[in-house]
Amino acid sequence: MSADPHPWARTLEGLHAQAWARLGRGVHDRHATARHPTLATVSAEGRPQARTVVLRGVERGSATLQVYTDLQSAKVAELRASPFAAVHVWDSGAHLQIRLQAEVTILSGVASAAIWAQLPQHGRSAYGSAPAPGAPVPAALDYSKTPDPSAFAILSLAVTEVDLLHLGTDHRRARFRRASGWSGEWLVP
Amino acid sequence: MSADPHPWARTLEGLHAQAWARLGRGVHDRHATARHPTLATVSAEGRPQARTVVLRGVERGSATLQVYTDLQSAKVAELRASPFAAVHVWDSGAHLQIRLQAEVTILSGVASAAIWAQLPQHGRSAYGSAPAPGAPVPAALDYSKTPDPSAFAILSLAVTEVDLLHLGTDHRRARFRRASGWSGEWLVP
Numbered sequence: 001m002s003a004d005p006h007p008w009a010r011t012l013e014g015l016h017a018q019a020w021a022r023l024g025r026g027v028h029d030r031h032a033t034a035r036h037p038t039l040a041t042v043s044a045e046g047r048p049q050a051r052t053v054v055l056r057g058v059e060r061g062s063a064t065l066q067v068y069t070d071l072q073s074a075k076v077a078e079l080r081a082s083p084f085a086a087v088h089v090w091d092s093g094a095h096l097q098i099r100l101q102a103e104v105t106i107l108s109g110v111a112s113a114a115i116w117a118q119l120p121q122h123g124r125s126a127y128g129s130a131p132a133p134g135a136p137v138p139a140a141l142d143y144s145k146t147p148d149p150s151a152f153a154i155l156s157l158a159v160t161e162v163d164l165l166h167l168g169t170d171h172r173r174a175r176f177r178r179a180s181g182w183s184g185e186w187l188v189p
Numbered sequence: 190m191s192a193d194p195h196p197w198a199r200t201l202e203g204l205h206a207q208a209w210a211r212l213g214r215g216v217h218d219r220h221a222t223a224r225h226p227t228l229a230t231v232s233a234e235g236r237p238q239a240r241t242v243v244l245r246g247v248e249r250g251s252a253t254l255q256v257y258t259d260l261q262s263a264k265v266a267e268l269r270a271s272p273f274a275a276v277h278v279w280d281s282g283a284h285l286q287i288r289l290q291a292e293v294t295i296l297s298g299v300a301s302a303a304i305w306a307q308l309p310q311h312g313r314s315a316y317g318s319a320p321a322p323g324a325p326v327p328a329a330l331d332y333s334k335t336p337d338p339s340a341f342a343i344l345s346l347a348v349t350e351v352d353l354l355h356l357g358t359d360h361r362r363a364r365f366r367r368a369s370g371w372s373g374e375w376l377v378p
Contacts, residue, residue: 010329038277040229040237048229048237050277052286088227088239097241135377140199140361143377172329188324188332 006095009166012184015174019098019164022091023065026055033091034098039067040086041078049078050088056154063159063178065100068115071108071153072132079104085157097165102157112154119152127152165189195284198355201373204363208287208353211280212254215244222280223287228256229275230267238267239277245343252348252367254289257304260297260342261321268293274346286354291346301343308341316341354378 008014026034040050057066065087069075079085087100116124128148137143162176171189176182197203215223229239246255254276258264268274276289305313317337326332351365360378365371 036279038227038229038239038279040227040239040275040277042231042235042237046231046235046271047273047290048231048239048275049288050227050229050237050239050275051288052277052279082235084236086229086237086239088229088241090225090227090241099238099240101236129377131377133377134362136364136374137377138375140363140375141359142375170330173323174329175325185325186327186329186331188318188320188322188326 004168006166006168009096009168009172012174012176012186015164015166015172016162016176016182016184018094018096019162020058020060022089022094022096022098023055023058024060026089027058033093034089038088039075040088041075042082042084043074043078044081049074051075063182065102065157065159067155067157068127069153069155070127070129070133071106071151072129074134075155076106076153079106079155085155087157087159095167097167099163099165100157100159101161101163102159105156105158107154107156108152109150112152113149115154116149116152121147124152163187193357195355195357198285198357198361201363201365201375204353204355204361205351205365205371205373207283207285208351209247209249211278211283211285211287212244212247213249215278216247222282223278226287227277228264229277230264231271231273232263232267233270238263240264252371254291254346254348256344256346257316258342258344259316259318259322260295260340261318263323264344265295265342268295268344274344276346276348284356286356288352288354289346289348290350290352291348294345294347296343296345297341298339301341302338304343305338305341310336313341352376 008018025032039053053067089098124147128151165173173187173189176184197207214221228242278287313336317340354362362376362378365373
């Protein structure tokens with residue numbers, strides 16, 4: 001019988017800490033699974049929308065995440081209509097599904113200028129597009145990307161709930177809520 | 190200069206066909222990326238929800254997907270309140286993001302009985318749980334899973350829109366809509 005490869009999954013505290021550690025790795029290691037979470041939002045018509053984003057910041061103390069985006073993107077319009085997001089990561093190395101609920105603040109203009117100033121030149125080209133992202137164009141490459149600080153926005157995600165599912169010999173699922181001071185509870189997987 | 194590894198990304202038809210081929214692989218190859226898409230729904234409170242699911246069926250002709258679920262799961266309750274789903278796959282091998290919009294029909298009871306009858310015994314244990322999935326429990330393993338045909342449901346997803354993003358030397362994005370007979374159009378990435 002082999003040793004349990006994920007002993008942290010046996011306790012609420014261990015699971016919770018592991019999830020934040022894996023998210024943190026996503027910011028600093030471009031090969032980590034949590035580098036590219038799926039961000040789900042709700043459109044003005046009430047439809048779910050989901051797309052890959054790049055995780056740019058994680059702070060466990062305040063339970064916040066940061067994602068950068070073009071201010072003209074559909075996700076910004078959706079978040080202006082409904083400021084709620086879900087973040088999803090399936091970390092295959094940890095056999096861990098991380099699901100977050102969050103309330104999103106959109107920072108742009110002077111509020112995002114300090115971060116813009118720190119971006120390397122090649123990192124800026126994702127922000128600023130003509131026509132806007134998602135606009136129909138006659139041919140595939142009929143667009144240009146020109147770095148534009150006024151098109152740069154930071155999504156600040158204040159996490160309100162963390163739902164974790166570990167798949168092992170036994171499956172374990174737990175939920176942690178900001179409103180309960182992050183005290184966790186076990187759920188049926 | 191190396192040859193373009195993904196020449197299919199240069200045409201609308203090529204992109205569209207590649208997306209359905211990748212989805213089809215998900216059904217038949219347990220190691221394919223599309224085996225485990227993220228399914229996003231909207232809760233009764235209007236919040237986005239996202240989780241990993243297993244892709245069980247894909248039919249390009251009718252543009253439908255199939256996913257199995259426990260009838261007591263939160264996603265079923267959410268889909269009863271709002272029958273719209275988004276499906277998300279990031280296929281790293283193809284450098285392709287697949288985003289689908291779909292309307293969902295929940296099949297259970299007699300409508301799912303024929304599929305249930307074909308499930309292997311070990312495949313049935315995911316459907317039927319006491320307490321229900323997502324219910325709080327005092328300890329992690331205070332639950333039992335007992336195969337229960339009345340807890341088995343098929344989510345039939347009628348795809349209404351396909352949004353594809355290919356990341357290459359040049360990025361290309363295209364959208365295909367059922368309402369337009371699946372004729373595609375290029376979008377700004």
